[in-house]
Amino acid sequence: MSDVSIRIEHLSKQYRIGAVRQPYYSLRETLTNAALTPLRNIRSILQGVKQPAERNYIWALDDISFEVKQGEAIGVIGRNGAGKSTLLKILSRITKPTKGRAELYGRVSSMLEVGTGFHPELTGRENIYLNGAILGMRRNEIDRKFDEIVAFAETEQFLDTPVKFYSSGMYVRLAFAVAAHLEPEILVVDEVLAVGDAAFQKKCLGKLEDVAEGGRTVLFVSHNMAAINRLCSRAVLLNAGKVVEDGSALEVTAKYLSGAGEESGTRVWDLKNAPGTEELKLISIKLLGEAGKPVSVVDVRERINLRIEYRVNKPGLRFRCALLFNTQGILAFATLEPTELIRPKEGTYHSTVSIPPNLLTEGEYLVGVSIFNSSGGKMHFVALKDAIVFQVYDSMTGLSARGDYAQNLAGVVRPLLNWEGGIVDAIPPTVDS
């Protein structure tokens, strides 16, 4: 038996746009079309069925080929409309491809949406059986895993309550628990981590990690690059229905984020639209990686530089620059030039701050820029929130502040600090004789 788990060859899917939603009408449409539609339809039937123009079709997937090895966790990323969902739907056998083929070696389970088929009037217990059966579990299989599912969902005391009385958190926990206890060889997961609270998301991710480590193949679609990097060793980037990148998850997510637009790690303004006052205009802000090139994704163990450039239009202007780092919705820290400096001439200047390794935590940072003068009544030349966005990830080498700890590590900064320890006083074995 080969070690290939998923083989995708020239897979393509064409959708008809616009006309697809025609067959059923709203009442208003029915009224307005009532007189015209039958005539039009009858006419088109009489004239023979014509092939609609090519422009009414789009290729949601366009000749995709790749292979996934057994036990590999692969991330699929791309913008909305890139074809991710279509790919998942084909691999989950919900819809068929127009061209090409896919081979799946082993039982496949897909979690495209947790809680599909849950019925609000049925109790938690009943829904476990219903949902399990919908996902392809046999009854005795559900019997066997029932306790495990309930324990994972933490809903023991509500098992005999109809799920319509559940809080949304409980509902999602139960739904995920059922899906997570399938034991397929291939697990296809779509953005399920977008639901539930942070603690439960971590639990879900941990469960998926277990699945991947248990030798099963995981195909994971997410917008959460940190989750992709944590779970997957490899990623493919889809764009307009084609595979544009296929490689290590770190590289592919980095490419995706760097291509995500100016609002990412670099932002440049032309002088007309530049933020600032007459005297001072902000021209650019750039996040530079260790190699000195603009980046949008950085390793926690990487030294980075943030460089801002601005045009001074009035000689002798006195000010200082500051940067504000926001993450998880709060200001993590601010940093500023230690003294206000006088820029004697007109011209373009830069101020660059070096961020040491092992300071930032994993996740997304928004950087704000402030240029101001506080000696003679505070005066702001530039006050720009969220000028750039970048992602920080931990490549789990064991050398970061995490050490070998793989679970949630809270905080808005994550310095690498020194720990020491040793025995203080050994307790003699016969102390309570």
Added chain:
Amino acid sequence: MIKNPSSTASESNSLITIEPPHGWVSLGLADFWHYRDLLFILAWRDIKVRYKQTVLGVGWAILQPLFTMLIFSVIFGKLAKLPSEGVPYPVFSYTALLPWQLFAVALTTSSNSLITSGSLISKVYFPRLIIPLASVLAGVVDFAIAFIVLLGMLAYYRIIPTLNMLTLPLFILLALATALAVGLWLSALNVKYRDFRYVLPFLSQAWMYLTPIAYSSSLIPEEWKLLYSLNPMTGVVEGFRWALLGTGEGAGSMVLVSTAVVLIILISGLFYFKRMEDDFADLI
């Protein structure tokens, strides 16, 4: 995680090939068999949920045929004085209304079943055939409840069924098969052309008058009998009356014609359904 090799070992060497739809497809019976638990769980769900949040609950399963029987008895029995082959008119019509109700509810729910399960179809794979089949099965419980009332009526009118009664399951099966056969066609068509949702109530009503429920099939002129018995529900209703009341001929040529018609619709419906199945998720 503790791995449980036994649970998946049987399927671990399976290969699933996904290809574009092509020509006639197999009915996928092996796959269907794997999902058989789902069939019963979905039917059970429909039964369980049907009368939730109603005051009368399963009482509705009795009231619906009972009220229709009362109306028929007054209008067709008392006013129009339709012949009822020597049997009190209420029993005569109720015996026919029972299989009709079973059929009509199964037909309506199965025809709409794919649309009401739209979110399932677009999110999870399983043999789609299970959906209309489960909704047909779910009607059997209502039937069983309403049947108890019939037994009461037979006792009240002191009618003692003969051994013919043992053939009743065959007629029940024929009614369900008819509902499924038409339901397969209509449910698949309904996904693409929602017009069928509006055709359905009309079809159901017209069909009822083409079936000897309010009247006796003996009213039909002999030369029209063959055409008339192309309606499978004629065979079912006549069979019910024969089995329980001892009227008519029962398992005669009428039932054979009915069965043949049902088989044709059922098999063609199965293939049509399987052919359309691949597009359901994209259209729904």
